[in-house]
Amino acid sequence: MSERKVRVIVAKPGLDGHDRGAKVVARALRDAGMEVIYTGLRQTPEQIVQTAIQEDADAIGISILSGAHEYYFGRIIELLKERKASDILVFGGGVIPEDDVPKLKAMGAGAIFGPGTPTSVCIDWLNSAVREKWARETA
Amino acid sequence: MEKLIARALEGDHRSIARLISLVESESPQAEIIMRKIYPHSGKAHIIGLTGSPGAGKSTLADKIIAHFKSLGKTVGVIAVDPSSPFTGGAILGDRLRMQQHAVDPDVFIRSMGTRGSLGGLSRSTQEAALILDACGKDVVLIETVGVGQSEVDIVKIADTVGLILVPGMGDDIQIMKAGIMEIADIFIVNKADRDGADRVATEVNMMLDLLGMRPWRPPVLKTIAERNEGVEEVVSEMTRHADFLRRSEEGRRRRWQRLGMEVEEILRREIAAMVEVAWEKEKSPELFELLAARKTTPYEVAERILGTILTETCD
Incomplete structure (x- = not known):
């Protein structure tokens, strides 16, 4: 029997074209045995949410360096609610000021990883958060 | 489970996605799902797109989706990328080139890792294609991993196989070799603005002429997928091939073989x-x-x- 794999969307919303960080994270998650669906640059929240649904993803990872994190996190989380897909975890990273992190978490973001975070921290968080999600599904 | 299957059959994307995951992870419910789904399948035109890495499969798929859409068809896509033999992880990046269709309710795109399979597909690709077929997609497009010479599993599940070639990949002996060159129903020479495209097309045509008269003589088409050139013809030849299969002895033989x-x-x-x-x-x-x-x-x-x-x- 083939085991269930963690499936993660790595997405870059908006017009910021700096995808080095997203690629580093995507590669690290791949090496941790996850299936990473990479959407590429300049995605709208609608595209990201629809992709997550079609791919039956466990989590959406958003990389933002433009400063528009509040809008994009908010909109993506809202769209997930509309589509009754709030069980899909949302996390992210990039250039996000410390002060904004509590706000994003209050909106429903599971975790925010700032610059300099070792990829292992992100992997560990994802592994345990996704397993909790799976446990809720079967409960 | 009954409800999930019913919603999927009505075309609900979230439910379709869930069914594919359950089948892909070989969950105990997989067999129940396939038993319920199977009777509803058999209507879609299943098309395989194969070719070497970087030949332009995803870019061409993107344009093919758009053409089928303009003909009023709904399209399901399965894009397969390799899983790591070491960690089991994968970067699934085919849909990156198809994201213009992400929000279209008539298009459903799903990425799959090969999860250890070596034939260019994953073990559950056929089941996923059957699910998309049963859930109402008129066309199911399967993009294989970037292949070499002998990953030919696609021929077992597709009605029509398009093989994408690019100029500069070798001489006419490569074209005469067994394996991948034998499974194509349509040859597509992509990146046709590059030097050598005409030569590849001529060599494929010569190879096909050597095979003599057959009920379906694969057409050799030239495209520049990035600029959407030649794609309309690819789609119309794909449709012509589906018609051919529907009314020919060859088509019946292939359907029976596949069912077997x-x-x-x-x-x-x-x-x-x-x-x-x-x-x-x-x-x-x-x-x-x-x-x-x-x-x-x-x-x-x-x-x-x-x-x-x-x-x-x-x-």
């Missing part, structure tokens, strides 16, 4: 499961000692286990 393979595959899987259980029971240090000392042979052991399986199933 589906039954064989299920039989093989069930028998493999029985063998695994029986062998687990039979295994013991004593048995291994006997085998190592050559007091018995693997043939005798296998024969005995097979005997137990047969008597147990007959009871």
Whole structure:
């Protein structure tokens, strides 16, 4: 029997074209045995949410360096609610000021990883958060 | 589960996605799902797109989706990328080139890792295609991993196989080789603005002429997928091939062959499961000692286990 794999969307919303960080994270998650669906640059929240649904993803990872994190996190989380897909975890990273992190978490973001975070921290968080999600599904 | 299947059959994307995951992870419900889904399938035109890495499969797929859409068709896409043989992880990046269709309710795109399969697809690609077919997609487009010379599993599940070639990949002997060159129903020479495109097309045509008269002579088409050139013709030839299969003896032969393979595959899987259980029971240090000392042979052991399986199933 083939085991269930963690499936993660790595997405870059908006017009910021700096995808080095997203690629580093995507590669690290791949090496941790996850299936990473990479959407590429300049995605709208609608595209990201629809992709997550079609791919039956466990989590959406958003990389933002433009400063528009509040809008994009908010909109993506809202769209997930509309589509009754709030069980899909949302996390992210990039250039996000410390002060904004509590706000994003209050909106429903599971975790925010700032610059300099070792990829292992992100992997560990994802592994345990996704397993909790799976446990809720079967409960 | 009943509700999930019903919603998927109505075309709900979230439910379709869930079904594919359950089948892909070989969950215990997979068989129940496929039994319910199967009777609704068999309507879609299943198209395979294959070719070497970087030949332009995803870019061409993107344009093909758009053309089918303009003809009023709904499209399901399965894009397969390789899983790591070391960690099992994967970067699934085909849909990156198809994201313009992400929010279209008539298009459903799903990425799959090969998860250890070597034939250019994953083990559950066929089931995923059947699910998309049953859930109302008119066309199911399967993009294989970037292939070499012999990953030809796509021919087992697609009605129409498009092989994408690019200029500069070798001489006419490459084109005469067995394997991938034998499975194409349509040859597509992509990146046709590059030097050597005409030569590739001519060489493929010459190879096809050597094969003599056949009921379907694969067309050789030139495209520049990035600029959407030649794609309309690819789509119309794909549709012509589907028509050909519908009314020809060749089409009937292929359909029967595929149905036979589906039954064989299920039989093989069930028998493999029985063998695994029986062998687990039979295994013991004593048995291994006997085998190592050559007091018995693997043939005798296998024969005995097979005997137990047969008597147990007959009871």
